[in-house]
Amino acid sequence: MSTPLLKASGLGRTDQGRIRLVDFNLCLERGEIVGLLGVNGAGKSTALALLSGSLAPSRGEVQVLGKNLHGSPRARRHIGLLPERAPLYPQLSVQENLDFAGRLRGLRGKALSQARKKVVRQLDLGSFQHRLCSRLSRGMAQRTAIAQALIHEPEILILDEPTAGLDPSQAQELRDLIGQVAPARATLLASHILEDMEQLCGRVKVLNQGRQVARQHLDDTHSIRVHLSRPPAQGTDFLLQLPGISQAQHQGDGWYQLALTQPVETLAPQLAPWGLLALIPARYSLQSLLTENIS
């Protein structure tokens, strides 16, 4: 198996006896977008600060491309961070802010102008690049801040609440742009906005009071709905006894929603004797995951 781009093991942070995060584990591969979901104070920002190297852990370790993040300053070069508050200088233009971020990352001269042009194109900032940041809408400011995080072409992109405070159309535009830059790298996204998770993330981890309380694959290959004409029993135990089904929910009239841990092809023959009428991909409901795990 290849080395994950980002790996956290047993990560924790305690301040003045107060737990901010405990025993957090994560493995992030290229092309993946993983979501951290939780209410205010759940520990999302603490997790991102530890994973980006801006906060030292009290326990555990973060590895970036196999190197310990906190023991190797070079490992931080592989990370691009959008913090909760966009780090823009209001009296500088978009272009000047991008150049400043690029210089901090060691870019100079032609390499810097090429890198800036690339992120301006990627984040669709062309018509705004000479505008002062104090005059940007919140959506444009967030785009500029993501461009700053990407200017050195990091392998890992970490985004803290990227769509918070945006109106619905600005939030959608930003999600579309994040979706376009994500395939080349590994992305970690913290948010309490379910649409961010549902549209962008392949899987999510739910945090509550500093602990991971649930995790869930969201992509279609891991969640399906099946329609059975002859279920052998009431309830869902008969389904949970099959290998490869981790969760089952009866939705009425012979319809069941299933969470899978192995490919669907192996499941269909096992359901056939119970009168399998339909088997369709389904997005997992995050709302029910939250309701079940956060009181």
Ligand SMILES: Nc1ncnc2c1ncn2[C@@H]1O[C@H](COP(=O)(O)OP(=O)(O)OP(=O)(O)O)[C@@H](O)[C@H]1O
């Ligand atoms: N600098 C700090 N020192 C001590 N405790 C802190 C500090 N920052 C946050 N905390 C506490 O750590 C816990 C987790 O906070 P964190 O900001 O990581 O949560 P969050 O999920 O990002 O919430 P929000 O969405 O409100 O930012 C909370 O109880 C918070 O009060």
